[in-house]
Amino acid sequence: LLYGEPRPRFGVHAPVRCPNGVAVFARDVETSQQVWSAEVGYPGNALYREFYRDIGWDLPLDYLKPHLHKDETRRHLGLKYHRISGRDVPGDKKQPYIPTLARAKTAEDAADFVGKRIKQAYKLRETFAGHPPLVVAPYDAELYGHWWFEGPQFLDYLFRELHYKRDIIRALTPGDFLDSNLPIQIQQPSASSWGENGYYKVWLNEGNSWMYPYSHDAERKMTALGDRFANPTEIERRALNQIARELLLAQSSDWAFQIYQGTTVEYSSRRFQSHIHRFNLLAAQIEDKNIDEKMLVEIESRDNIFAEIDYRIYRS
Template sequence: MSVAYFSLVLHAHLPFVRHPERPEFLEEDWLYEAITEVYLPLISIFSNLARLSDKPRLAINISPPLCEMLSDELLRSRYTRHLENLLALVEKELGRTAREAPEFHQTARMYHENLRAAHHLWEDVYRRDLVRAFRELQDAGIIEIITCGATHGFLPLISTEEARRAQVEIAINNYRKHFGRQPRGIWLPECAYEPGVETILADAGLEYFIADAHAVLYGDPRPRYGVYAPVRCPNGVAVFARDPETSQQVWSSITGYPGHADYREFYRDIGWDAPYEYLKPHLHSDGERRHLGLKYHRITGRDVPLHEKAPYDPGAARRRAMLDAEHFVRSRLEQARRLRESFEDRAPLIVSPYDAELFGHWWYEGPQFLDFVFRRLSERRDALIPISPGDYLDLDLPIQTQQPAQSSWGAEGYFKVWLNEGTAWMYPYQHAAEARMTRLADEHALTADEMKRRALNQAARELLLAQSSDWAFQIYQGTTVEYAVRRFRAHIYRFNALADDIARGEIDVARLEEIESRDNIFQELDFRTYCTKPH
């Protein structure tokens, strides 16, 4: 066959972070930075590509916690304040760099232009509603949106069938609320799979999931086409596995594109470089220095200390992004040629899954790279066709049946990132809560009055938030360990407090209302999802 297929799959996810009890909260900045650096640029690029050339067909998971945060009025208003604060700072920077630091003035002008564009998109074009923006891209046939676990719960480490099923069913209901249709596929949280998960997916009406290469390469029988064609589980659910070659080119901190010397240095930020009194009006009310997002230096070299990094050159970085995109597409064309020689009876499929937040946040030029990639692909549709996993299934090609192997996309392909000496203490509490939630659901499914129903629904929300794989990941990484531990403990505590009230038949209404106002995710949730038998 003369063609091959390329499927880019982006995973847009952040843990649910919302703290109405404080006017500002450092970890909420994770969302605000991602809106500015990732989601707005990606939406803009995909929209522009569709107007200028062929539709840049790809798949993206907008996780349920991210959908809920992007739809939350408190967080929307706080993001607006965050963006306006950055605009005020960069306007000061235009004058300061022109007078005192001309080597940074071009970069200050770039930030000013980009932030003004972000403000225009946020306020005037999308009216602060990015879920609608993504939905419109899907409705226009530009992207395929898939779902994830309700709170990114690591399914193989969830102890009961009911709690696993709830992660999937609640995610699908939330997807329907935000996107007005049934999702076809799911990004398994952390790409974590073990045999049996596919039964839950099939029961929920899902057609496919994204997995790591290990799932298919070590499955039984051996895959006839490696990871370059999907397989079907015995129950018919399809599996699309990650291609290691494209992963290495983009993800690797040593040989991947984002490490090039011309790209922006992530770890040096004006929040630590500029004089304190100059920055103070733009810091949180606690006055603590923090990353503000204006970074004036380039990577320069892996062994160059932060204080010796060279000034960033936006033009040079953009040219590098174009060159890297051209190299990426050439590499895919060559890879496709090699694969076609091996697979004479079918067109190979190259699946490239990445965290969406890589493109723009960690790798500032990442959205430009994707823009150039899809522009180049539009010129080579004779040899390599962009496609989503759902599109591929619609081709109705024969697909090998296989039992995939237990795996994740964590280090070495198994579960040690989430279950290790630093995190093992968490799971007895989580598993006890999972079992207790089903007992409570079964006991009260038919008899709960309005107040008890509210308490049961909120207990389910607390369990879901405790199950987030982000907490164990942060502990393993050693990044925001204190916050991750505090969040996990708080959700388990709130769950048990609510469960105790329900068991006693005496609901502390004031406490329930406070918890409801704080952890307001999934207003559509019905606790009966956790019942042993459907109600």
């Protein structure tokens, strides 16, 4: 948005509207860092629960066996008895987790967050000639409760604090802001992403570029089959819907992302290849009008996401 044409009059603190009518809201960097960052943000506080100390790794294996899968492999079990204790405290030196202290800290952090938003809004309003500044604060849902165990408590206290100070600052959705009918600048935002450096190298680089020829080939084939089978039989319809599922699963951005991150390269590569393989297998059977129903049932049970999918959305 900041690099769009023309430049936004209010920076990231007001939405713009694209020429096609779509409203665009930009994330506030300061607010994002304050919550997302484990280094400088709230989740890294010493009193909060330590994510990486889990009884699945801490306790003796014989004690854990009744609670593990049949392979008796250690894994995260979700019970974590330690707090972060400090940025430089090694894992084996973490202190016991005390829920009451952590909960009190979430109330303190929520009040701090709201206080900083009020100061930020007053400062912005001075330069906006009276136009009410908007601070957009979107976060991945998995942060609250998963990575940051106390995150839901923080949200609870946050909205209580916002309600208490509702005469100064107000929580609202993008839709609420648009309903206010304030004038919105027309602008064409620059292409960008949330990935590293703000563009697309996370999803397209020398480590994962091999994936895209397979994806594009499947996309073209999906469109061609959608066009060809206007009136499919019941089993053809099921198979066409299933290859649509396989295509969407293959296109999940997580596979390319995780390959770039180097975290689960083998798993991500295997998942992508398996969906492309099942797509091509069923597509060939559809083209030959020789669908193996037993195989189709097995694939349907394995990859059963998007129950209401309709392959016809791919028709040209």
